[in-house]
Amino acid sequence: PLSEHLDIPRVKKTTSEAEQIKHAIQKNDFLSRLxxxxxxxxxxxxxxxxxxxxxxxxxxxxxxxxMYIVAAGELKVTQAGHVLRTLSSGDVFGELAILYNCKRTASVRAATAVRLWSIQRQKYRTIMTNKSIRKREQL
Ligand code: CMP
Known part of the structure; x- marks a missing residue:
């Protein structure tokens, strides 16, 4: 895999965890472009x-x-104290500040115990940069 060439620690996932994450990525408007x-x-x-x-x-x-993917539990998205949405398993959040380089547009608070999958901006960028490098190599 691509990430073998990168100096970034990988985190082992079970098959069902990996399937859940893939499903969440595919149903998200912006991540489905990967x-x-x-x-x-x-x-x-x-x-x-x-x-x-x-x-x-x-x-x-x-x-x-x-940015984050919800693995389990529920969270509330609020803006100025008003609840906009409840997030649960398979939902992606925190992508806007990473994508658009803006401040966080809303607060997100755990309503229950939650398990999240998270990825830092820099690692996300590395994934995107890697694609441009591969494209150039194919020319
Ligand atoms: P970000 O702005 O990085 O951090 C707050 C997150 O809340 C945001 O990314 C979205 O993922 C989410 N969010 C913001 N506004 C809404 C909304 N109106 N409905 C649902 N989710 C939202």
């Missing part, structure tokens, strides 16, 4: 993160460094 190799690389690089009920995962207006 090709198969990029998806495999993303699956390898995602790190598990556990949070307790009431924990803030994202604070509106702050700098963003990571």
């Amino acid at each position: 090709d198969d190799e990029q998806i495999s690389m993303m699956v390898e690089l995602l790190e598990a993160l556990d949070r307790c009920p009431g924990d803030d995962v994202i604070v509106e207006g702050s700098e963003g460094d990571s």
Whole structure:
């Protein structure tokens, strides 16, 4: 796999974890643009993160460094205290600040105990850069 050539620690996933992550990527508008190799690389690089009920995962207006996929549990997306959406297993969040280099557009708080898959901006960029390098090599 591509990530073997990169100096980034990979995190082992069970088959069912990898399948759940792939499914979440494919149903997300922006992540579904990744090709198969990029998806495999993303699956390898995602790190598990556990949070307790009431924990803030994202604070509106702050700098963003990571995006997330919900593995289990529920979270509330709020803007100025108003609940916009409940997130659950398979939902992607925190992608906007990473994509558009903006401040966090909303807060996201764990409503139950949650397990998340997270990836940092820099690792996401590496996945994208790798695609451009491969494209150039094919010319
Ligand atoms: P980001 O802006 O990085 O951090 C907050 C996240 O909340 C944002 O990315 C989206 O993933 C999510 N979010 C923001 N606005 C909405 C909305 N109106 N409905 C659902 N999710 C949202």
